[in-house]
Amino acid sequence: MDAWVVARPGPIGSGPLERVRLPVPRPGPDEVLVKVEACAVCRTDLHLAEGDLPPRRQRTVPGHEAVGRVVSAPPGTFPAGARVGVAWLRSTCGACRYCRRGLENLCPHSTYTGWDADGGYAGYLTAPAAYVYPLPAGPPAARLAPLLCAGIIGYRALLRADLPEGGRLGIYGFGASAHLTAQVALAQGATVHVLTRSPAARRLALDLGAASAGDARDAPPEPLDAAILFAPVGDLVPVALAALDRGGVLAVAGIHLSDIPVLDYDRHLFQERTLRSVTANTRADGRAYLAAATAHPPRVSTVAYPADAADRALADLAADRINGVAVLHMS
Numbered sequence: 001m002d003a004w005v006v007a008r009p010g011p012i013g014s015g016p017l018e019r020v021r022l023p024v025p026r027p028g029p030d031e032v033l034v035k036v037e038a039c040a041v042c043r044t045d046l047h048l049a050e051g052d053l054p055p056r057r058q059r060t061v062p063g064h065e066a067v068g069r070v071v072s073a074p075p076g077t078f079p080a081g082a083r084v085g086v087a088w089l090r091s092t093c094g095a096c097r098y099c100r101r102g103l104e105n106l107c108p109h110s111t112y113t114g115w116d117a118d119g120g121y122a123g124y125l126t127a128p129a130a131y132v133y134p135l136p137a138g139p140p141a142a143r144l145a146p147l148l149c150a151g152i153i154g155y156r157a158l159l160r161a162d163l164p165e166g167g168r169l170g171i172y173g174f175g176a177s178a179h180l181t182a183q184v185a186l187a188q189g190a191t192v193h194v195l196t197r198s199p200a201a202r203r204l205a206l207d208l209g210a211a212s213a214g215d216a217r218d219a220p221p222e223p224l225d226a227a228i229l230f231a232p233v234g235d236l237v238p239v240a241l242a243a244l245d246r247g248g249v250l251a252v253a254g255i256h257l258s259d260i261p262v263l264d265y266d267r268h269l270f271q272e273r274t275l276r277s278v279t280a281n282t283r284a285d286g287r288a289y290l291a292a293a294t295a296h297p298p299r300v301s302t303v304a305y306p307a308d309a310a311d312r313a314l315a316d317l318a319a320d321r322i323n324g325v326a327v328l329h330m331s
Helices: 043-050 141-148 150-160 176-187 199-208 236-242 265-269 283-295 307-318
Strands: 002-006 017-021 031-040 066-072 083-086 089-091 124-128 132-134 168-172 191-195 212-214 224-229 244-252 274-277 302-306 325-329
Touching: 002 307, 017 307, 031 083, 031 141, 043 307, 066 124, 066 141, 083 141, 089 124, 132 283, 141 150, 141 176, 141 283, 141 302, 141 325, 150 176, 150 224, 150 244, 150 283, 168 176, 168 236, 176 191, 176 199, 176 325, 191 199, 199 212, 224 236, 236 244, 236 265, 302 307, 307 325
Parallel strands: 168 191, 168 224, 191 212, 224 244, 244 274, 302 325
Antiparallel strands: 002 017, 031 066, 031 124, 031 325, 066 083, 083 132
């Protein structure tokens, strides 16, 4: 099968990805073999390719927003031909104190698709059946793929932000995850203010129903009850904290963030402002978000790339040339 591997982690312009031929993987006894139809391109893939996220194995196939059809599966799980999704969280131990408390996203023994095991930038992939999501057969695979990380992690970030009913939400950065999360918040009755450097992203935000859209370092037109930082830019943490009203919460949604400047206690944290990280997601988060997205399909802004253009998709992502979500069409 054709696949992409992270051969030489480094700046995207140095060509860290390499297109290769690999054998079709053989699933283990608890695993599903999936023929990949589409795989969305996540900023985490870019961090892995560029070395911001240290590789956990050599020549890993990236990609953790894969939609495809079941080729084979353990008895009693998925029938052959079923439409499924393979997401970031690949496995947890199920026995540690975090797993027992329903916080499997914090499991110290957790593994991840496209980091610990080969992902969806390939014709086929395998995944433990217990971590694979059933998906509806009707919608195009390219529209479903972004839901598996951009949608799910945005849903988790919104939960972590503790947005009150009818509250004022600030969203910093407006790419794949942000444009889906904004739609969830708007459906819940929130007022959404988007702060991002991309003029095209600002136009998309307003088109989706945001009350305002300004530059990433602008002050929103009103104090915020909650905010989510999707841009991996630590310099924006004090900017977003300063925009919070009393008792407001800032959730940082990325797996990688550049250094945060020194914070001023009175300006950024006093009056019970809170700074939180977002670490992966639980399967319960995934099921809840996908059920909501199936019942009320979000508008998904995608940019299509052929299977042989994963390097170009990551380069466009790095250069902020993608308005929405890049999706590789694998078959």
